[in-house]
Amino acid sequence: MIEVKRLVYGYQASEKPVLNGIDLTVRQGEYVALIGPNGSGKTTFVKHLNALLVPLEGSVSVDGMDTRNPRDVPEIRRRVGMVFQDPDSQIVGMTVEEDLAFGPGNLRLPPQQIRRLVDDTLAKLGLSGLAKRIPHTLSGGEKRLVAIAGVLIMKPRCLVLDEPTAYLDPAGRQRVLGIIRELNNEGITVLHIAHDLQDIADASRIVLMNGGTVLLDGAPGDILNEGEILETLNLAVPPITELMRRLREQGWSVATNVLTVQEALVEIMASLPGKKGEAHLCAGGAVEAVSHV
Numbered sequence: 001m002i003e004v005k006r007l008v009y010g011y012q013a014s015e016k017p018v019l020n021g022i023d024l025t026v027r028q029g030e031y032v033a034l035i036g037p038n039g040s041g042k043t044t045f046v047k048h049l050n051a052l053l054v055p056l057e058g059s060v061s062v063d064g065m066d067t068r069n070p071r072d073v074p075e076i077r078r079r080v081g082m083v084f085q086d087p088d089s090q091i092v093g094m095t096v097e098e099d100l101a102f103g104p105g106n107l108r109l110p111p112q113q114i115r116r117l118v119d120d121t122l123a124k125l126g127l128s129g130l131a132k133r134i135p136h137t138l139s140g141g142e143k144r145l146v147a148i149a150g151v152l153i154m155k156p157r158c159l160v161l162d163e164p165t166a167y168l169d170p171a172g173r174q175r176v177l178g179i180i181r182e183l184n185n186e187g188i189t190v191l192h193i194a195h196d197l198q199d200i201a202d203a204s205r206i207v208l209m210n211g212g213t214v215l216l217d218g219a220p221g222d223i224l225n226e227g228e229i230l231e232t233l234n235l236a237v238p239p240i241t242e243l244m245r246r247l248r249e250q251g252w253s254v255a256t257n258v259l260t261v262q263e264a265l266v267e268i269m270a271s272l273p274g275k276k277g278e279a280h281l282c283a284g285g286a287v288e289a290v291s292h293v
């Protein structure tokens with residue numbers, strides 16, 4: 001659905017470009033995690049996906065529409081919804097429900113239809129109880145969900161989220177990550193800029209940017225195996241992933257694309273020497289252990 005070719009961009013024409021020839025194709029339904037050190041160009045890159053920025057060289061197209069074509073920009077922005085890093089910059093309404101009604105209101109939809117869209121979207125994100133609240137009185141996690149709701153109400157096919165768990169407590173973070181996973185399961189393409197690799201356990205693909213280029217692009221298991229590169233770039237590999245890598249070095253046949261303790265348990269049980277053990281990951285993330293003696 002997204003095709004980026006040889007994209008070059010710089011904020012000042014006189015300076016060194018910030019994006020140095022990016023090639024990337026994203027298919028409908030993928031969950032792509034975009035990682036990379038601070039200043040590597042992640043935010044600048046995703047702003048190209050809904051024509052907030054346009055390439056100096058190369059091209060960006062969404063479902064075949066070129067972002068440099070002004071006539072296609074409204075449709076591109078409808079298809080690619082952007083949740084910015086700072087939710088405050090995105091929330092404009094006096095109340096949560098007014099904020100959500102803003103986008104559909106711009107499309108001049110009939111009031112009853114807007115009402116229904118607002119109610120449905122609030123319910124979907126578990127925000128119904130907050131409809132009348134004043135946005136600046138919400139918690140960080142709630143604000144983030146309201147910002148996501150404001151984008152989701154426009155029914156995008158692709159959701160771009162720029163560090164959506166920044167400044168959230170563990171509960172808020174799990175809630176936001178759960179919603180992202182659910183939306184992707186429903187078929188929405190996800191591009192998730194993540195600072196913390198523990199946030200991207202649900203991604204189907206990881207793209208690593210450095211210095212305005214794509215350094216690595218592949219399956220999570222393969223990218224997380226590049227411990228040395230990740231370390232050089234100061235991208236901390238989650239401890240559980242590191243544990244799996246070390247077990248593998250010791251001759252255990254465990255997968256290394258492991259990001260959660262539950263997955264690690266399943267891997268370790270399956271490869272226990274001597275006694276045959278087995279564990280299954282149940283719905284909801286619980287682990288069921290079965291030992292055959």
Ligand SMILES: Nc1ncnc2c1ncn2[C@@H]1O[C@H](COP(=O)(O)OP(=O)(O)O)[C@@H](O)[C@H]1O
Nearest residue numbers: 011012018036037038039040041042043044045
């Ligand atoms: N509005 C801007 N004007 C000028 N330079 C910018 C602007 N936004 C970002 N930059 C520069 O572009 C580079 C990439 O920044 P950014 O895309 O924000 O990276 P990331 O999101 O990976 O941290 C940095 O060197 C940053 O200073």
Ligand SMILES: [Mg+2]
Nearest residue numbers: 042043044162
């Ligand atoms: Mg950024």
